[in-house]
Amino acid sequence: MDRTGHTTLAEWTAADDAAFAAASEAFRRELDAGYYAVVSEGEGQARQVTALPAGADLVILRRPIAGG
């Protein structure tokens, strides 16, 4: 999620090693830039991940939060 609403950084399938490697690299880059990666697990549930899960439908990168 970014200022454009959201941007798709990468798409992959578990069967496509090259796409997954590229996605993992993009994933790592965003984590290094300060994003947190979250896998939504249905209503009311989300899980933070630190490595790209090959089987996830969607991994969302969110900014850190802080008290206002």
Added chain:
Amino acid sequence: MAGPAAAHGGPAAAGGALPERAGVAWRRPVDARALRARGRLWTVSTAAHTVPFVATAGILVGIEPGLAPVSALALVHAWAIPELYANRGAKVVRPQRRRDARAESTALGLLGDLIGHEARALHARTGLVPERGRLGVWLVGEAGALLVRPGGRRVHCWCVRADDPSLPSADRTAHLLLALREDETGFATVANLAFSGATWRVRRRLAPAMRPALSAAAQMARA
């Protein structure tokens, strides 16, 4: 990032705790017990602000009925101080300025994918996303959240935001929603409590369009 699920690999979970908690490591985790304690503290604080003015009003009229105008002034103070606090609480979900309509629309689509039909409808009407948690029913806004405790009579108002102010409003809400879903206690620990008090008091201070969201959350919290 999006990827059609083709296999179920083992995602490396980082654990249940919100990573932002590390930034406020000195804070005790805000669980149900801590919320009850904070609620009591706010009640005592409100009473401490109100009772002296009410007592003064009564004593003045008792001593000299001609001092009724001064008593009335004291009663106005007793009424206004909790209202000002409630107003501070309601302000945490005040809508922010919209920037880019296209980005807002895109962000709204993603937020809509994260929530169910009823929550989507309530968000469209009020700008707040309802989310049931273990601590109560949350209403997540762009730069804050309201937590209606079980029973629906008390609401905690939390000031909390994503660290990028340039994000579209629906994105800001989605960031908070995801963090809340990751770790509810961590979310409440990272957020700053702006007010805790009666639901009816906060409802009156909300923008009229947002009031149905608080009513719905209170109803959910009573169920």
